Amino acid sequence: xxxxQYYQSPGYGVVDFYAHWTPIPRLExxxxxxxxxxxxxxxxxxxxxxxxxxxxxxxxxxxxRTLSASLAWSW
Numbered sequence: 001x002x003x004x005q006y007y008q009s010p011g012y013g014v015v016d017f018y019a020h021w022t023p024i025p026r027l028e029x030x031x032x033x034x035x036x037x038x039x040x041x042x043x044x045x046x047x048x049x050x051x052x053x054x055x056x057x058x059x060x061x062x063x064x065r066t067l068s069a070s071l072a073w074s075w
Contacts, residue, residue, distance in 0.1 A: 007052040012041035014062075030070035038065040 015036040021029045041062045050057060 005052045007042075007047060007050050007054065007057060009042035009044045009047055012039065014039055014041065026074050028070075028072040028074075030068075030072070032068040032070075034066045034068070035062070035064060040064075 014034070016032070016034045017036055018032040019030070023029065042057075042060055043062055046062075047057075047060045050060070
């Protein structure tokens with residue numbers, strides 16, 4: 001639309017932490033925390049042409065802090 005100011009996502013950085021442990025030769029345990037600081041961010045490719053004063057901007061934010069765990073057995 002003419003005269004519309006579209007939202008431009010700011011730069012950002014997130015901190016991820018992953019750890020793996022092999023307590024016995026064939027067993028591996030994993031633990032991960034993504035976005036450790038729980039930062040709000042927008043990936044530029046995920047935002048459509050949205051007005052900079054839109055009430056729906058929060059719908060396009062990246063995931064907050066998430067945890068993951070894994071167990072791998074190899075034979």
